[in-house]
Amino acid sequence: xxxxxxxxxxxxxxxxxxxxxxxxxxxxxxxxxxxxxxxxxxxxxxxxxxxxxxxxxxxxxxxxxxxxxxxxxxxxxxxxxxxxxxxxxxxxxxxxxxxxxxxxxxxxxxxxxxxxxxxxxxxxx
Numbered sequence: 001x002x003x004x005x006x007x008x009x010x011x012x013x014x015x016x017x018x019x020x021x022x023x024x025x026x027x028x029x030x031x032x033x034x035x036x037x038x039x040x041x042x043x044x045x046x047x048x049x050x051x052x053x054x055x056x057x058x059x060x061x062x063x064x065x066x067x068x069x070x071x072x073x074x075x076x077x078x079x080x081x082x083x084x085x086x087x088x089x090x091x092x093x094x095x096x097x098x099x100x101x102x103x104x105x106x107x108x109x110x111x112x113x114x115x116x117x118x119x120x121x122x123x124x125x
Contacts, residue, residue, distance in 0.1 A: 001027070001029050001080050001088035001089075001090065002013075002081065004027050004029075004032070004090070005027065005078075005081060005090050007026070008027060008034070008090070009023065012025060012094055012107055013094065013095040013098035014078055014092045014093065014094055014095060015092070015093040015095050016077065017077060017093065018039060018042070018055075018076050018077050018091075018093040019039070019093075020039055020040065020041060020042055021038075021039065021041065022038075022039045022093040022094075023036055023038055023039075023040075023060075023093065023096060024036070024037050024039055024057070024076070024091050024092060024094065025091070025092060025094050026059075026089065026090070026091060027089070027090040027091075028087065028088075028090045029087045029088035029089070030087045030088075035059055035060065035061055036059075036060045036094075037057040037058060037059045037060060037067070038057060038058045038060060039055060039056070039057050039093070040056045040057055041054070041055075041056035042054070042055055042056075042076075043056075045070055047078070047122075048101070049065055051072055051073055052070055052071070053070070053071060053072070053076070054068050054069075054070055054075065054104070055068065055069050055070075055071055055076050056068045057069075071091075071119060074092065075089075075091065075093075076091050076092075077092060077093070078090065078091065078092025078093075114124050
């Protein structure tokens with residue numbers, strides 16, 4: 001799971017905190033997958049000792065799914081990898097205002113024109 005998180009950190013701009021209205025990226029160990037979710041509510045879990053929170057979200061899948069996970073702050077802010085059902089999970093809010101990573105590909109006639117930009121996607125397995 002740590003390798004997946006390391007690769008994601010290279011290609012995604014993450015936020016330090018998570019709040020209502022944020023889009024989070026969720027990496028799942030088995031089956032290896034990455035999904036996005038929209039955080040709709042964060043509410044303190046008063047039934048537990050310590051700092052536990054109910055994180056309600058709409059998982060942006062087909063079809064979209066509503067879910068509420070009970071997590072500690074380090075778990076939903078990307079500071080800690082956690083497990084659910086003995087499977088590793090990672091969650092962190094993404095920074096949608098940060099420009100996407102781009103590679104500039106020079107062309108043959110780049111002396112007279114600006115280089116073309118090419119956006120690339122990486123498959124994380």
